[in-house]
Every structure is written in C-alpha cells, then in structure tokens.
Amino acid sequence: MPQIDAPTASFPRIAPVGIAGLLVSFADRLSEPANRAALAFRAAIEAEALDGIEEVATSLTSTFVRFDPLHLDHATLSRHLESLLKTQDWTRAELPGGRRHFRIPCVFGTDMAPQFDEAAQVAGLSAQEAIASLTAARPRVLTIGFAPGQPYTGELGPEWDIPRQTALTPRVPEGALVVAIRQLIIFSAPTQTGWRHIGQTAFRCFRPEAEEPFALRPGDEISLRAISPAELERIRAEDQTGQGGADVEVIR
Amino acid sequence: MSRQLIIHRAGPQVTVQDRGRPGLLGQGLSQGGAADPVALAEGAALLRQPASHAALEMAGMGGSFEMTEDTRIALTGAPMQASIDGQAVVWNASHLLRAGERLEIGAVTRGLYGYLHLGGGVATETVLGARAAHLAAGMGRALRPGDRLPLGDDTRAEVGMTLDPEPRFAGGLVRITRSMQTHLFAAEMLERFQNTAFKRDARGNRMGARLEFEGAPFAASGQLSILSEVIVPGDIQMTGDGTPFVLLPECQTTGGYPRIGTVIPADLPRVVQAGPGVTLRFEVIDLPDAIEVHRRHIATLAKLPATIRPLLRDPAQMQDLLSYQLIGGVISAHDDHL
Numbered sequence A: 001m002p003q004i005d006a007p008t009a010s011f012p013r014i015a016p017v018g019i020a021g022l023l024v025s026f027a028d029r030l031s032e033p034a035n036r037a038a039l040a041f042r043a044a045i046e047a048e049a050l051d052g053i054e055e056v057a058t059s060l061t062s063t064f065v066r067f068d069p070l071h072l073d074h075a076t077l078s079r080h081l082e083s084l085l086k087t088q089d090w091t092r093a094e095l096p097g098g099r100r101h102f103r104i105p106c107v108f109g110t111d112m113a114p115q116f117d118e119a120a121q122v123a124g125l126s127a128q129e130a131i132a133s134l135t136a137a138r139p140r141v142l143t144i145g146f147a148p149g150q151p152y153t154g155e156l157g158p159e160w161d162i163p164r165q166t167a168l169t170p171r172v173p174e175g176a177l178v179v180a181i182r183q184l185i186i187f188s189a190p191t192q193t194g195w196r197h198i199g200q201t202a203f204r205c206f207r208p209e210a211e212e213p214f215a216l217r218p219g220d221e222i223s224l225r226a227i228s229p230a231e232l233e234r235i236r237a238e239d240q241t242g243q244g245g246a247d248v249e250v251i252r
Numbered sequence B: 001m002s003r004q005l006i007i008h009r010a011g012p013q014v015t016v017q018d019r020g021r022p023g024l025l026g027q028g029l030s031q032g033g034a035a036d037p038v039a040l041a042e043g044a045a046l047l048r049q050p051a052s053h054a055a056l057e058m059a060g061m062g063g064s065f066e067m068t069e070d071t072r073i074a075l076t077g078a079p080m081q082a083s084i085d086g087q088a089v090v091w092n093a094s095h096l097l098r099a100g101e102r103l104e105i106g107a108v109t110r111g112l113y114g115y116l117h118l119g120g121g122v123a124t125e126t127v128l129g130a131r132a133a134h135l136a137a138g139m140g141r142a143l144r145p146g147d148r149l150p151l152g153d154d155t156r157a158e159v160g161m162t163l164d165p166e167p168r169f170a171g172g173l174v175r176i177t178r179s180m181q182t183h184l185f186a187a188e189m190l191e192r193f194q195n196t197a198f199k200r201d202a203r204g205n206r207m208g209a210r211l212e213f214e215g216a217p218f219a220a221s222g223q224l225s226i227l228s229e230v231i232v233p234g235d236i237q238m239t240g241d242g243t244p245f246v247l248l249p250e251c252q253t254t255g256g257y258p259r260i261g262t263v264i265p266a267d268l269p270r271v272v273q274a275g276p277g278v279t280l281r282f283e284v285i286d287l288p289d290a291i292e293v294h295r296r297h298i299a300t301l302a303k304l305p306a307t308i309r310p311l312l313r314d315p316a317q318m319q320d321l322l323s324y325q326l327i328g329g330v331i332s333a334h335d336d337h338l
Helices: A032-048 A074-085 A116-123 A127-136 A229-238 B037-047 B187-194 B265-272 B287-307 B315-328
Strands: A013-016 A021-025 A053-058 A062-067 A100-108 A140-144 A151-154 A169-172 A176-180 A183-186 A191-193 A196-200 A221-226 A247-250 B004-010 B014-017 B055-059 B061-067 B071-077 B080-084 B093-097 B103-108 B113-118 B148-150 B172-177 B198-200 B208-212 B235-238 B244-247 B259-263 B279-284
Touching: A013 A074, A021 A074, A032 A053, A032 A062, A032 A074, A032 A140, A062 A074, A100 A127, A100 A229, A116 A127, A116 A196, A127 A196, A127 A221, A140 A221, A169 A196, B014 B061, B037 B071, B037 B093, B037 B113, B037 B265, B037 B287, B061 B080, B061 B113, B103 B113, B172 B265, B172 B287, B187 B259, B187 B279, B259 B265, B259 B279, B265 B287
Parallel strands: A100 A221, B172 B279
Antiparallel strands: A013 A021, A021 A062, A053 A062, A100 A196, A100 A247, A140 A151, A151 A183, A169 A191, A176 A183, A176 A196, B004 B061, B004 B148, B014 B055, B055 B061, B055 B113, B061 B103, B071 B093, B071 B113, B080 B103, B172 B259, B198 B208, B198 B279, B208 B244, B235 B244, B235 B259
C-alpha cells in the first residue's frame, strides 16, 4: 500500500484530509510552478471523471480530491494519483484554458482604504511609487478560497513581501483590496483580517443570484486602475451587476 | 395558494437548512447545511419523506409557529420544550399541526440545535442548488417574526410516530483521524490532547466550535509559517493561542492554522450538540477503522425509516399518554399531537 501518512521531504506528496479526502501537495511554500502544477493536476483528475470522486479543488500549491471512501478506497485512489503524477512534469504544465484578464477600478488610500500609507511605508515605497507598482502589476488568481469567490492573487514584486499584521483589523468591507506576503486579495464579504487594507473596489467576487456566481477563476489575471473616491461612488450607483466597472478580456 | 408556515416569534438563529451545497470547495464555498445531519435524517424518516427536504434549524431557542393549513410536523435534534396550543408534545416524534394552532418551541433542554421538519419540506427558492441559509457566505438569513415560508406538497397523512434518537447530546468520546498536519505535533502533544477533557465554548456558531480546557496550550512546530491549506468540516485547528477549534459546516474553505486531526463524520454531531457542561474527549483511530465506523453510520442512517414506530403503542410513552388525559380531559380530541 502506498505511504499516505508519514510526511516525506520530497514533493509531490499525498496526505489524507479527514476520511474522505486526499491532498496532493506540490510544495510547502508558494511558487508559480507549484501553483501551476496544482491547477493542471486538478484539470487532469476532473477530465478522468473517476468513479467515486466527488469534487476536486485547488489551494495555493495543492490539489484536493474529495471522494466517497465507501466506494473508492484510499489505497486505490492514492496509487492512481501516484501514477498520474508520473505521467508528466506538472510544474511545467499549461495554465488552464479560457483565462481572462479583469481590469478593476480601485481607490488607493483615502478614508476608503486607511492602511495604504502604512503598507507603502513597510514596503519601502512612497505613496506614488506604491500606486505605480500596484497598477503596473498583473497578478494571477492563484486560488479561490477562504470565502466564496475570494481570489488570492500573486505574486507581486519582492518589495511587497510584507508580513501580515499581528493585530487583526476588526472589519474591512466587501471589495476591499488587501496586501501581504506578495499577494493581493479582494475580499468577497466583510471580514476580520490581518492583511492591510490598501484599496477599495466595487468588484463583487461572489454574486449568489447571478448566472455566474463566482466572478473569478484560478488562472485569471487582474490589474488595477487607480480612480478617485467620487468615481467609485459613481460606479457603485450605476452598476448593479457587481462587476464594479471592470473591463474583461480573454487572454490568448 | 400553497401552504405556508408563519413565524410569529423566532430565537436568534432559526434558519432554513438542508444538506447544503457540496462540490463548491474550489469556489471558496463550504458545504454548509444542517449542523446536525443526523437530525435531518431522523426528521425525514419520521415523516417518511426524502432527506433532501429542507427543515428549520433552531440554535438554542425555538419560536412560535403557525400553519395556514393542516400540516404534519416532526421534531428532532436537541430536545426543546414544545407545545401545541398549550399542550406539551413529545420530541423525536411526528405530530399534526392544524391550521391556526400555535406551535411553541422554547429553549433546549439538552444539546444545542433542534429541528422542526414540515410535511413536504420548506419550499423556498433554491440558490446554487440548495435552500440552506449560509450565513457566513451571506446567503439567506435568520428568520424573523412575520416571515412566511412556502411548503412543498405532502401526500402522506401518517403522524404520531417516534424513534430512538442516535445518542449524541451528552458529549463523550469523539473519534478523530490523523490529517495532513498531524505530524507537526509532537507525539507527547498528541497524547496529551487525547487525555484532556474539553468543553465547548458557548460562543460557537455554525462555522466552528472553540474548545476550552485546563492545561498548557497545544502547539505545533513551525506553527506560524504554514501555508494556507484546504479545510474540511471536522478539522481541529490549533489557533495562535493553542486552543483547539473544531470546524463546522459553514467554515472557511482554507486556513493557515495547523490541524491536529479531523473528527470523523459519525462523531461530529456530538461536537455540534455539546451543550453547556458537557465534556468531550478525543481519540485518534486508524483510517481503516474510521472508514468501517463510517460504513456503519451510513447504514444506520439508511435504516432509520425502518425503525420508526407509533407513539401510542410504546409503553415507554404511557406517562405522556396519561399526562394528556389529565390535562386535556378527552384524549381522542388531541391524539394527533402525540
């Protein structure tokens, strides 16, 4: 029987999560190749549609398989995943098809995003440099998680490798842009967080009533367009779709 | 017009619940659904209807309810004080609630989550394939006085049935399996975890239950540098202050706190229903044993419809029968309620 419990130093690694899940990890720290591998491996498992598998998801660097252990035993699934792992170098796999680029209007700083100055300072940038850096970046959606539709995007340049705060901000609003550890998140709901609130968008990541309730998918890219608080108010007043004034184009 | 349930009064967290929305983990949405899925299955068995029907989940406190037409109901989960037009009714049983009668459900006497099931089920609009309120995701809300809920069609008439509930309201032993991060905890730490008595913090909700205990905090090695990873309900995460937190149906889908293990599905209702003063202990079991327990648990739930029996023929219920005669005078007028 394949070893699925004791950790090994090498990746990829397969480990149980509860009685009905196996996690295939490609790394224990975030890297572009590990994220790419997780996404591609998920797509490969979904394409096989193996009997007994109930869902496949990804986190930053892992693929998670939830299955019915009464119909598919751990040893069989684990062996199957191991042989699938060997079919190619997953860290060099293609990104998912149908990726899109969302250009999202965002207010940096002001009362709407009170931790912008502090974050820029921690990153060693002037306010102007910080905005230039953030609007020039085109981070990729690495995973959707924590809350419905909520994207973890990255990676930003090394200057943004700033830690989370030790104290939590009690509440940042929906659409808040927050930063830490070279990643940006747009919050899908009001949340308590240790990430710094540097921007505010009108982009709704989760739209339960809409035909496509989850706006973003892993592999999509985002960029930010700096706007004034007045413009954000205008977008909020005029846009009922949740798109928050964002333009979308398919990446070719 | 279809039958409706009218809410006259509701405890702080009465919500519509069904089996939730599985399959959306990759979109960041936890499954949600009834905190105590066993109660959902028991209610469905008592009314002989599909376990997919939606019911009302009542956290700690019930409410005051009325039907626009005669409706079969069943009461399961944490026992609560319940009466129809002032006459006490039996928990873990089905009853007829006639149009205009007032069903009063008070505080829990044991456990935390009670359930009111309705013949035909609650038939509110589905969102993402289910009716369950998912408060953490902003779907649905706690019910309020004046709310009216549509019910589905009910072709059956049988009431006055009961069953023996799966024991889960007195805490006790909770079995867990090793998870992907269990190895981050030293063997002595895992041993001490299994030898510690825990009590559920009263502030828990549908997202998770914080566990109180006496003794030193539980800590993993490298606790602060763990990459955020997939969470499943039942996972026991060790928060920054070394306190265990059992994740429940509305939990977040990823988290960066290390997990010492995962409660098996069969025992999760014990954690969900651990009321004040109840003690929980954890025991690590091997995966094959856990799967065997799961197999038996699923089989037990599948057999529930075969275990229901009439209330009146049960000698154990004679005391209730007598109390109705004493209070109501004429038993035949109210036997539908038994």
